[in-house]
Each structure stands twice: as C-alpha cells, then as structure tokens.
Amino acid sequence: MVSFEPTRAAGQARWSKFLPSAGGYADNRNYVRQGHENVAQISPWLQKRMLLESEVVASLRDQWTFPAIEKLVQEVYWRTYWKGWLEHRPEAWTRWREAVPRLRDTLGHEKRSAWEAACAGRTGISGFDDWSQELVTTGYLHNHARMWFASIWIFTLRLPWELGAAFFYEHLLDGDAASNTLSWRWVAGLQTAGKTYLARADNIAKYTEGRCVPSPGQLAGIALSITEDPLPKAGAWIEDSLWSTPETLPGTGERVGLWLHAEDLVVEKGDLAGTKYTAVNAAWPTRLAAQAGWGEVVEKWTRSAIGDGASRAETHYGVEVERGAREDLPAELLAWARKQNLHSVEAYRPFIGPWLDEGLAIERALGAAGITMKWRRRSWDSELLPHAERGYFPFWERVKRGL
Numbered sequence: 267m268v269s270f271e272p273t274r275a276a277g278q279a280r281w282s283k284f285l286p287s288a289g290g291y292a293d294n295r296n297y298v299r300q301g302h303e304n305v306a307q308i309s310p311w312l313q314k315r316m317l318l319e320s321e322v323v324a325s326l327r328d329q330w331t332f333p334a335i336e337k338l339v340q341e342v343y344w345r346t347y348w349k350g351w352l353e354h355r356p357e358a359w360t361r362w363r364e365a366v367p368r369l370r371d372t373l374g375h376e377k378r379s380a381w382e383a384a385c386a387g388r389t390g391i392s393g394f395d396d397w398s399q400e401l402v403t404t405g406y407l408h409n410h411a412r413m414w415f416a417s418i419w420i421f422t423l424r425l426p427w428e429l430g431a432a433f434f435y436e437h438l439l440d441g442d443a444a445s446n447t448l449s450w451r452w453v454a455g456l457q458t459a460g461k462t463y464l465a466r467a468d469n470i471a472k473y474t475e476g477r478c479v480p481s482p483g484q485l486a487g488i489a490l491s492i493t494e495d496p497l498p499k500a501g502a503w504i505e506d507s508l509w510s511t512p513e514t515l516p517g518t519g520e521r522v523g524l525w526l527h528a529e530d531l532v533v534e535k536g537d538l539a540g541t542k543y544t545a546v547n548a549a550w551p552t553r554l555a556a557q558a559g560w561g562e563v564v565e566k567w568t569r570s571a572i573g574d575g576a577s578r579a580e581t582h583y584g585v586e587v588e589r590g591a592r593e594d595l596p597a598e599l600l601a602w603a604r605k606q607n608l609h610s611v612e613a614y615r616p617f618i619g620p621w622l623d624e625g626l627a628i629e630r631a632l633g634a635a636g637i638t639m640k641w642r643r644r645s646w647d648s649e650l651l652p653h654a655e656r657g658y659f660p661f662w663e664r665v666k667r668g669l
Contacts, residue, residue, distance in 0.1 A: 268301070268302060268307060268404045268406050269404070270307075270310050270311075270405065270406070270439055270567070272310075272314075272316075272567050272568075272570040272571040272573075272574060273316070273570075273571075273574045274311070274316040274317070274531070274532060274574060274575075274578065276311075277308055277310075277311030277312075277316050277317045278317065280306070280307060280308055280311070281306065281308050281311075281317060281322065281325070284305075284306045284307070284308070285325060285326070285329060286329075288306070288326055288329070288330060288334075288335055288338055289330050289334040289335060290304075291304075291305070291306075291335070291337060291338040292334075292336075292337035292338070295337065295338075295341075295409075295410075296410050296473050297410075297473050297474075297475065298408045298410050298411050298473055298474050298478075299474075299475070300477075302406075302408050305408060305409070306338070307406065308322070309345075309406075309439075309440035310405070310406070310439040310440045310567070312342075312345065312440070313345070313439075313440040313441070313442050313445075314528055314529065314530075314531050314568070314571050314575075315529060315530040315531055315532055316531045316532055316571060316574070316575065317532075318532060318535060318536065318646075319342050319343075319345070319346060319646055320536075320646055321535075322342055323339055323342055323669075326338060326339060327339075327669075332669065336666075339669070340662060343650075343661075343662060343665055344445070344658065345442065345444075345445055346646070346647070346650050346651070346654070347650075347654045347658050347661050347662075348442070348444040348445045348448050348449075348654075349442075349444045349445075349617050349618075349647075349651065349654070350650060350651035350652070350653070350654025350655070350661075351444070351448060351654045351655070352443065352444040352447070352448060352617070352618045353500070353617065353618055353651055353654075354499055354500055354654065354655045355497045355498070355499055355500065356500060356618045357497050357498055358447060358448065358451065358497055359443055359444075359447060359618050359619065361494075361497075362428055362431060362447050365426070365428040366428050366429065366431075366432045366559070369426045369428055369429055370429065377424075377425065380423050380424075380425060381425055381429060384398060384419060384423055384425060384430075384433075385398065385433055386398070387399040387402075389423065391418060391422070391480055391484055391485070392470075392478045392479055392480045392481070392484075393411075393414065393470050393474060393477075393478030393479075393480060394414070394415060394418050394480075396478065397411045397412075397414070397415045398415070401415075401433075401434070401437050401438070402437050405437055405438060405439035405563055405564065405567065406438070406439060406440070407438070410473055412434070412449070413449075413453060413463055413465070414465040414469075414470055415430075416430055416449070416450055416453040416454075416463070417453050417462075417463050417464055417465035417489075418465055418485060418486075420453060420454050420489075420490075420492075421462070421464060421465075421485075421486040421488075421489050421490060422465075422484075422485050422486040424490070427450050427451070427453070427454040427456075427492070428450075430450055431446055431447055431450040432559055434446050434450070435447075435558070435559055435560070436559050436560060436561045436564070437561050437563065437564065438564070439563075439564060439567050441560070441564060442619075443617065443618055443619030443620070444617060444618065444619070454492050455489065455491070455492055456492060456493075456494055458657070460491075462489035463489075464486065464487075464488075464489045465485055466485065467479065467480040467481075467482065467484065467485055499655070520609050520610070521544040521606065521607055521608045521609050522541070522542075522543055522544060522608060522609065522610050522611070522612060522640075523543060523544055523545045523546065523547060523602070523603055523606055523608045523610070523611045523612070524538070524541075524543045524545075524546045524547070524579070524583075524611070524612055524613065525546075525547050525548075525599065525611055525612070525613035525625075525628065526546055526547065526548040526572065526575055526576060526579055526587070526613075527548075527572070527613065527614075527616060527621050527624070527625070528568050528571060528572050528575075528621065529614065529616045529617060529619075529621050530614040530644070531571055531572065531574065531575030531578075532575065532578070533575070533579055533582075533614070534578055534579060534581075534582035534583075536644055536645075537642060537643075537644050537645060538612065538614070538642060539582070541612070542583075543583050543585060543612075544585065544606055544608060545585055545586070545587075545588065545602070545606040545608070546576070546579050546580070546583060546585055546586075546587040546588065547587070547588040547598075547599055547602050547611075548572050548573075548575065548576035548579070548587050548588065548589055549588055549589060549590055549591070549592045549595060549598050549599075549602075550569050550572060550589075550590065550591045550592065550595075551592060551593075551594075551595035551624055552591045552592065552593050553593065553594075554595075554620055554621075554624060555568075557620060557623075558619075558620035573589065576589055588602055595624060595627075595628065596624075596627045596628045596630070596631035596632075597631060599611065599628050599631065599632065600631045600632055600635055600637070603632060603635075603637050604635070604637075608637060609637070609638070610637060610638040610639070610640050611628075611632060611637065611638070611639055611640070612639075612640045612641075612642055613625065613639070613640075613641065613642065614641075614642055614643065614644065615641035615642065615643055625639075625641075650665070
C-alpha cells in the first residue's frame with residue numbers, strides 16, 4: 267500500500283528511489299499497477315513544496331538525456347502551468363467554491379444516493395469502487411485512475427463535476443486548488459471547450475492489465491455536453507502588488523518576520539534563504555481545514571508537514587519558530603508581530619486557493635496596525651506563470667526552448 271511521510275527527508279528518499287528508473291517513465295506511466303512503482307509518487311511533497319520543482323528537474327537532467335525524461339519533465343511543469351492559468355482566471359476557483367455547497371444542498375434523492383455510493387465505492391463499477399476506496403484510504407490515486415474516475419463520475423453516474431472535485435480535494439494529500447479544479451474541468455469539457463475525456467472499458471482493462479474490467483455497456487458511450495459562461499481573465503494580474511517582489515533587503519536594524527505556510531515549506535532553499543529574520547511563525551489556522559473542505563487525514567498530514575518545515579526553518583535561521591493551533595491566525599500573527607516588535611512580515615505569496623484567502627486576511631490585520639506584509643515569489647514562478655495564459659503546449663514549447 268502506498269504511504270507518505272510528511273517530511274522533506276521522506277520526499278527526497280522517494281525521489282532518490284525512483285530517479286534511476288525515470289528514463290522508463292514515458293513507456294510505463296499510463297499503467298495503473300498495485301503499489302504504483304512505475305510512477306514517482308512525489309506529488310504530495312511537490313504540492314507543499316517540500317521538494318522543489320527546480321530540484322526535481324535538475325536531478326533528472328543530471329542523470330538522463332533530455333529525450334529520455336522529457337515526458338516526466340513535462341509532468342512537473344503541468345502543476346506550474348495549472349497554477350499560472352488559475353492566476354489568470356481566478357473566477358474558475360470562486361465559481362467552484364460557490365457551487366459545491368449549493369449542489370450538495372440541492373441533490374435530489376436519486377442523485378444523492380448515487381453520490382453517496384460513489385464516495386463510498388459502492389457503485390458496482392469495476393475499478394471505480396476500488397479507486398474510491400484507495401483514495402480515502404491512502405490519500406493518493408494514480409493520474410490515469412483519476413481521469414477514469416472523473417469521467418465515470420461525470421458521464422456515467424451523471425453527478426456534478428464540482429462535487430467530484432470536492433471529493434478529491436477532501437482526500438488527496440497532493441490536493442491542489444489549481445491542478446484538482448482544472449483537471450476536473452478538463453475531463454468535463456470545460457477547460458478546453460468541447461474536448462471531453464470519456465473513459466472506455468477496453469482502455470481501463472489494458473492499463474490495469476486486466477485487474478479492472480467494467481462490464482460491456484456499463485460505462486457511458488457518449489459524453490454529455492456541459493457549458494458555462496465564459497471566464498473573465500484577470501486584468502494586468504502580473505502588475506498586482508501581490509506579485510511585486512521587494513528589490514531591497516531589510517535595512518540595518520529593521521526587524522522582519524517570516525510567515526511559513528503549507529504552500530512552500532522549504533524556505534531554507536532559494537529566494538528567502540539568505541534573509542535574516544527576527545522571528546518565524548508557523549502556527550496552524552484551525553478553521554482552515556473546514557473552510558477548505560479537507561478531510562481529517564489531509565489536515566493531519568498538512569499540519570505535520572508544516573511542523574517539519576518549521577523545524578528546518580528553525581535550524582536554518584537560528585530563531586525560535588512560533589507553532590501550535592490558532593483559531594484566528596490573522597489576530598495571532600498581529601499579536602506575534604507586536605510582541606517581536608516587527609516592522610514587516612514576509613512570506614511566499616500563496617497561490618489562488620484557501621491559503622491565499624488566509625494570507626490576505628493576515629495582510630489586512632497587519633496593515634491596519636501599520637505593519638507591512640511583503641509578498642515574495644520564487645524565481646521559478648515569476649519566470650513561468652505569466653506564460654500560462656493560454657494552452658499548455660504553447661507554454662511547454664517556451665519552457666522547452668529555455669531548457
């Protein structure tokens with residue numbers, strides 16, 4: 267059974283184990299095998315940035331020729347692309363968040379029964395029920411199984427894609443606001459208008475090597491059409507103050523704190539590593555899990571991951587890190603900043619999603635007290651996200667030229 271330890275060391279060990287076989291990824295990646303040893307299984311650590319995308323790509327290029335690992339490198343950049351696309355069109359996220367409670371509350375009896383059966387793995391569809399149970403048990407699913415699952419959920423069971431995305435987001439350890447939401451939109455035919463993904467019994471049988479074989483006619487043969495109003499594009503988003511990286515380091519005598527959150531947990535590497543922080547805060551906002559829709563396993567894993575990041579930050583910066591659960595994190599960070607006599611607080615700017623909502627609330631609380639919130643960004647993001655406004659392959663071609 268797949269297991270994940272929420273530490274950077276465990277993520278590095280998982281990647282080191284897979285790296286020698288990475289050249290075979292392209293030929294084997296679509297097979298959904300027990301144990302999933304044919305894929306890297308590092309997505310939970312990548313999503314929390316306990317492993318950095320740049321580290322993974324650099325290690326691949328050090329050990330393999332580019333043609334051998336191009337497909338795997340593409341997969342690393344997909345997560346960045348999804349984040350950038352959502353930054354350009356944040357309403358895709360806000361529409362989804364609004365839709366989930368509304369759709370849950372308005373399910374009729376028949377649809378509610380189908381929804382409950384799907385979440386419990388009691389549909390009778392070969393493969394689908396196993397994947398539902400695997401997701402809840404392990405917090406992980408192979409990417410190909412995710413696509414089949416989403417297709418069956420939408421087109422066979424005729425359930426709202428938004429509720430399927432919520433089911434994944436509740437249980438996935440690598441649950442990412444951008445990757446999860448936009449991948450479900452893609453299967454439904456919304457991300458690339460009219461282009462749906464329809465699961466086929468023969469494809470499932472082939473790539474599970476006969477372990478899962480849906481009965482003839484059990485799966486939908488036609489994808490129903492799903493439409494939406496066009497998504498507005500954020501205007502001049504790259505010039506937004508949230509994305510302005512301070513060009514100067516803190517002045518002499520300036521007391522600066524660091525907010526550590528679960529979207530970037532290796533602050534001792536990269537753009538913030540050389541900054542001298544007076545104090546670091548890695549407190550856990552207790553309300554966030556319920557607001558985001560995370561299940562107990564995801565909440566526990568995320569809290570432990572923050573703890574691991576806090577320990578490494580404490581060692582790196584040589585300061586005591588504030589930890590523990592807090593009901594009101596903005597109020598906590600304000601009290602902490604005052605206690606530490608901070609002039610400003612820095613953080614890697616969270617992406618569109620629940621951590622950004624928390625970050626903006628923190629910014630408002632600090633700002634009202636005259637304490638500046640300085641948002642930083644990794645060079646990886648500042649270089650790549652502006653180019654994610656259209657389809658993936660124009661984005662990839664630009665990346666590939668740089669590589």
